[in-house]
Amino acid sequence: MLRLSVRPDRLTFPFVLKSSAALLTGGLGRALHCEIVKFGLELDSFVRVSLVDMYVKVEALGLALQVFEESPEKNKSGSVLLWNVLINGCCKAGDLIKAMELFEAMPERNSGSWNSLINGFMRKGCLDRGMELFHKMPEKNVVSWTTMVTGFSQNGEHEKGLSIFFRMLDEGVRPNDLTVVSALSACAKIGALKTGVGIHTYLSSNGFWLNREIGTALVDMYAKCGNIETASRVFSKTKEKDLLTWSVMIWGWAIHGCFEEALQCFEKMKSTGIKPDGAVFLAILTACSHSGQVKQGLYFFNSMRLDYSIEPTMKHYTLIVDLFGRAGRLHDALSFIQSMPINPDFVIWGALFCACRAHKNIEMAELASERLQQLEPKHSGSYVFLSNIYAGVGRWDDVERVRVTMKSRGVEKDPGWSYIEVDGQVHSFVAGDHSHEHAEEIYLKLEDIKVNARLQGYMPETEWVLHNIEEEEKEDALGSHSEKLALAFGLISTAPGMTIRIVKNLRVCGDCHSLMKYASKMSHTEIVLRDIKRFHHFKDGACSCGDYW
Template sequence: MRAVSLLSEAKTATAKTTISRATVLYAQSSSETHANGGFHPSENLYIPLVHACRTTQQLKQIHAQLFVHNLSQSSRVITQLISTCSMFKSMEYALLIFRHFHDPNSFVFNSLIRGLCESSQFENSIGHFILMLRLNVQPDRLTFPFVLKSVASLVADGFGGLLHAQTIKYGLDLDSFVRISLVDMYVKLCSLDFALQLFDETPERNKLESILLWNILINGCCRAGDLRKARELFDAMPDRNTGSWNTMVNGFVKQGELEQARTFFDRMPGKNVISWTTMISGLSEKGYHEQALDLFYRMLGEGVRPNDLTIASTLSACAKIGALEAGVRIHEYVSRHGFRLNQTVGTALVDMYAKCGKIERASQVFNETVEKGLLTWSAMVSGWAIHGCSKQALQCFNAMKSAGIYPDEVAFLAVLTACSHSGLVYPGRSIFNSMRDDYFIEPNVKHYTCMVDLYGRAGQLEEALSFIRSMPIEPDFVIWGALFCACRAHKNIKMAELASERLLQLEPRHPGSYVFLSNIYAGVGRWEDVERVRITMKNRGIEKPPGWSYIEVAGQVHSFVAGDKDHECAGEIYAKLEEISASARAQGYIPNTESVLHNIEEEEKEDALGSHSEKLALAYGLISTPLGMALRIVKNLRVCGDCHSMMKYASELSQREIILRDIKRFHHFKEGMCSCGDYW
């Protein structure tokens, strides 16, 4: 740290010394005149000084010297000052310099328009272009690209055509720099027909310009979802570069065409880090997490260094399937290869550890992260929430606000989830109200669902129903589903029937609607109605999605579905399950057959319960890992009451900690107890 400080001091001292020398040189040459064009020689002294600046403060010192020596109206120096301001993101000072310049030319305007555009002040950039025209300053080939980029960023359709006309007026529409920017603008404005027309009318260019133009148009077709046209253009390209291949791979990924994306990826003659990252993130986002991990390891094997986004995408895959061992190895790679714990990498690690059941490690990484942004804080609040640590979640949420970071919709959802999992009705209601009252954030359907869940879990069913009826938005399937789950948990059949009716009205083909209704009838023993609902589902071709569970053993992720007998260790798995079940019964375990909906004999119900995916994952973990080792299981649905009960017995019998993550939260089973306190 001291070395960095000394280096910074040295750079500052150098810049100050250079400025001082410039003043001396100015004094020595104040009476001289430049032989060509009458420029004062001091202009040439100040320009390199501007380029040597490291801070806005140093720029201000130079600007002051310009006033002292009557050079404040030198367009050459002012142009460089404004350009350097934009590099430091000091556009307010750049605008101040511009306002005090009496007769701006195209160089000064171009410098300002570019700086405003690159600082995302797009409206201001366009506004100064209009001012340029009003002052009769003629734009050139360096003006239009940044104005066109600003128009595209604002999606200002009407202004795009006017700008195109201006390029024709000034004879710049065929300039390669301007032409490429025009095509790019039309692509981003979703005016693909205009982009294609411009492309077809473009004269021959050099190889580099030609490839860039083709790539922009192919990307436009991909963005518009026209993969056929994109493929047609790609096949017709006279020359391609890595960017051409990356554009096609990304296009297929975005449209969910992963097989085509993988085909193009495998055919690529030269893959760069963008190629690998695009494919890895695409696989992870579409649910192919194991393939994403395999591809990451292959990338490392081929000697390609990942970037921050590659690391984040791979850690996301680990988080989604609970692959802790893989996540730890990636963390070790990050540490060995000098990656900074910035917002991207730090947030991804916090999220991975939290979702893999290591919440204390997530907290440690959070504290080590240098650049904590809103996403980092939200990931930590969410991590505490899904582990049922409501106190820590609320403390983290308040610390975030104290650090001057305003919460957004995601952060509020995370802290409301923490309240819901712990029955904190009053704090949850207060936080929900503060969204609109204190932060002017309009709650969305997820926040309303969380509040219904909060009231429902706490047994305040009438309050939950009243809350739904008072909502300013129309309650959807998920909101009524939250109420139904609460009704079922608290045995309120009448209100559950009301919720189920609403569910069927909203989503007549959603399998959940029928499962919810079957649950009601099964709960009161109306088996004929259960069978009628099941027949209706079958006749309409509606199937309940299967539950699956993951468990990571020796770095390999194993997946199971209910009743799964395809695993190579299936015989040992079922034998272990029978052993666990027998031992649990001896300790007082009674299978909770209410979770089975069919009117079948109790013995058959127990058999159906015994093959739930999380139990299969548990049995495999017990037979394939050392004694005493914690087991981590991930399930895509909410754990049923019977499996929850079985996990408690299994943790006591095996003397192991069992960490189960379902779709709602984490359950840490240890010595026959669960961290949720059976409040789930």
């Protein structure tokens, strides 16, 4: 256009600045600023807003503030967009003090001003401050409500996010697609199936189209809440499927241990013309690992490089180590690590370490532990797992040595917690929890489960306890794991035979896994447990993982 001597005007530059911002090229943006001055357009309000927006997006906040300060119209009526763009920029840069200062100095505000500031506080984790501003808003729109739902969920406050979502519905505000996706994501994180089903029912009753975004979020929610069959049905009904939709469905089959279904889904995706990416290969490798398909896993790992030119990331390498480790091929796993073209990280050595724990290979566990402590000396996992291994073979002096080292380095073990949803309300438990209002009934029920399970042949696996204490005390220590408390609460709070669904933040221990099998048989109840690695479906005394976990 310039070469043809066509003169740009006030409508030209905003689009060119937008393109420059999208390319994140600050140098080009500054050159365009010079052109704007050259053509005498620097005082145009439309161009100035675009300039501030461009500088904000290329993270040149100082230049954005300079353009703003030089704007003659900044204190006039109708300048709210200019202020909003800068406030949003300050929030994204994490400068909430400046954002608040600008907000308070504005000659006039609109809902966008409030929403930008609230979003800034929520993204920074200042949830109380964000909530305070939300309550002060003179007029809330769907963006305001969505900002709160998303903000709470992104900060791990999933129950609060869902509470805001349902308050929004009660006040007659129709959610947009982003609100729905955020709410369904919150359900997925805490395993709130009944709440997720309620949202699905609302969508069906209020004319929401099962588009790509909502369909994908529903598939993810059902899969992560333990209902893989419904996830599959929603997937089939979702007409517009993109790579993410297929990836979520394959992940769903993988974490439920359904290798054949994951493979079929993978092949069907390719037949539609969609090429897999690195995330899809992570899903299919996970399916191979959880079902012991070592040969298939290695085939897919090589295929991603040779057939699709996808360079493996650390996560892909980790899954191959996990694949070998679960199958007991620890020396193959170690050889694979040593031959990697990139330096193995903490997670890679952690995968080998977990395999050493499962297969009681102390010598290799010590090697892995040494590497882990070199990489992240403050991480509790390597110390805890090594203690477990020593405890499993009765090497109590070594257990104590590890515990002393942990204490001297200020390392603390991550607490285990479990969620369970009953009648649409989510209850959380931590190990040894006595804070629940039904704690007395819960512990009585748990004792009843253990007594009856013993009659059926259950023996507490006390090797999962770290300390060198009497067997009876070890059983007490095992008895209060968070997933056991959630199980007992589920059994006293639901109708006989009703499926119990539990979400745990750590890997389920061997003793809890064993007791769940007995509990499912005695109570004629299916127990669905999601731990950090996969789903376990306990039914009639057996687990869907086939004890391969």
